[in-house]
Amino acid sequence: xxxxxxxxxxxxxxxxxxxxxxxxxxxxxxxxxxxxxxxxxxxxxxxxxxxxxx
Numbered sequence: 001x002x003x004x005x006x007x008x009x010x011x012x013x014x015x016x017x018x019x020x021x022x023x024x025x026x027x028x029x030x031x032x033x034x035x036x037x038x039x040x041x042x043x044x045x046x047x048x049x050x051x052x053x054x
Contacts, residue, residue: 006031011024012026013027022040022041023039028041028044
């Protein structure tokens with residue numbers, strides 16, 4: 001089974017100073033689940049340091 005690919009749209013990410021893609025809250029909500037990677041704009045409240053949700 002493969003995960004369905006989510007097409008990127010304007011506003012789903014931006015490039016940071018180092019040139020990396022940073023996904024926005026809009027993208028995370030569209031994806032529909034938390035990946036537990038400690039994303040900067042995680043709308044699910046995941047804390048990577050404690051491995052728990054706020």
